[in-house]
Amino acid sequence: MNLTERLAAQPMSNPRADRVKDVAGLAGRSARSKRGLFLAEGPQNAREALARHLESPCVDAVYVTEDALTRHPDIAGLLERVAEDRSVFARLVTRDVLAAMSDAVTPQGVVAVCRTLHVPAETVLAARPRLVAVLARVQDPGNAGTVLRAADAAGADALVLTAGSVDVYNPKTVRSTAGSLFHLPVAVGADLPALLDTARAAGCGVLAADGHGDVDLDRLQDASAVRAAGLDVLDAGYDLARPTVWLFGNEAQGLSEQEKALADHRVAVPVHGRAESLNVGTAATVCLYASARAQRRGARPA
Numbered sequence: 634m635n636l637t638e639r640l641a642a643q644p645m646s647n648p649r650a651d652r653v654k655d656v657a658g659l660a661g662r663s664a665r666s667k668r669g670l671f672l673a674e675g676p677q678n679a680r681e682a683l684a685r686h687l688e689s690p691c692v693d694a695v696y697v698t699e700d701a702l703t704r705h706p707d708i709a710g711l712l713e714r715v716a717e718d719r720s721v722f723a724r725l726v727t728r729d730v731l732a733a734m735s736d737a738v739t740p741q742g743v744v745a746v747c748r749t750l751h752v753p754a755e756t757v758l759a760a761r762p763r764l765v766a767v768l769a770r771v772q773d774p775g776n777a778g779t780v781l782r783a784a785d786a787a788g789a790d791a792l793v794l795t796a797g798s799v800d801v802y803n804p805k806t807v808r809s810t811a812g813s814l815f816h817l818p819v820a821v822g823a824d825l826p827a828l829l830d831t832a833r834a835a836g837c838g839v840l841a842a843d844g845h846g847d848v849d850l851d852r853l854q855d856a857s858a859v860r861a862a863g864l865d866v867l868d869a870g871y872d873l874a875r876p877t878v879w880l881f882g883n884e885a886q887g888l889s890e891q892e893k894a895l896a897d898h899r900v901a902v903p904v905h906g907r908a909e910s911l912n913v914g915t916a917a918t919v920c921l922y923a924s925a926r927a928q929r930r931g932a933r934p935a
Contacts, residue, residue, distance in 0.1 A: 645696070645726040648733035656696065656746060660736040662800050669749050671802035672734075673814075675741040676705045681812030682745045683711035686721065691815070694722040694746040698731050701742025708743065736804035749802060754793050754820035754828050758835045762790030763876045764924050765837070766917060769825060769892050770797045770883040777801060778809025779914035780881060785813035787921040793820045793828060829895050832878045838871060839896045841880040841888055842920050844910050846899030850923055853900065857927040871898050873927035881917045
């Protein structure tokens with residue numbers, strides 16, 4: 634009997650069942666906090682959740698439609714592997730049940746119920762990271778997820794959210810990470826001054842992304858490239874190749890003056906066209922990649 638046949642032996646078809654309500658309730662922050670669980674919706678999130686589960690258990694249950702299981706054989710294969718030790722509750726469900734469970738406007742056929750993953754900020758910094766993104770009071774779920782995804786893509790070591798930031802386990806945030814939430818350490822609720830004191834003790838410099846900053850990111854990148862080539866260079870004020878913590882602020886107000894004062898430098902991403910500014914997700918992507926490239930360039934053997 635294959636996986637689909639085993640799951641179909643007890644399909645869930647009642648969208649008003651208590652289990653369905655329990656899963657749907659995780660769209661609310663209070664239920665997530667109380668139960669220590671969150672929803673990872675869609676095939677990409679479920680795929681990455683199950684892959685992480687094989688290394689470090691983090692998935693409690695997976696609910697999937699027959700159509701989704703057929704369209705995503707890799708997810709079926711992952712479920713086969715986790716089913717061997719019965720560590721994950723897996724159940725085939727109808728589209729109506731999946732829709733009742735999901736927070737998404739257009740559910741994509743699979744929902745994983747996962748345990749919260751965050752770690753203390755002290756643990757992140759104790760590993761002496763090379764690149765960390767910090768979100769200070771960022772409120773939009775999509776922006777937070779975009780920055781987390783960018784940090785993952787740039788090879789950052791961690792993402793930290795300060796107190797007052799959006800819940801990283803908000804279903805919209807999780808969906809916008811496209812699975813990156815399962816790839817790198819995330820710390821939540823951090824006190825920014827204490828965090829940066831610890832970061833400096835761990836050897837990190839601190840840069841604040843600020844549209845009106847007095848340090849130009851292009852100039853930092855140019856200086857880094859020249860320095861890596863072994864040429865004399867006019868000091869640009871900061872070496873992008875060094876371990877760095879980047880601060881990104883609230884989408885409406887940006888970083889406060891007090892938050893910017895905690896940084897070593899305020900760095901502006903130059904705007905060469907007529908756009909008024911960059912949103913926090915785009916700015917974070919540009920800044921993180923600038924550091925990542927400089928660090929990798931500096932690590933190359935001569």
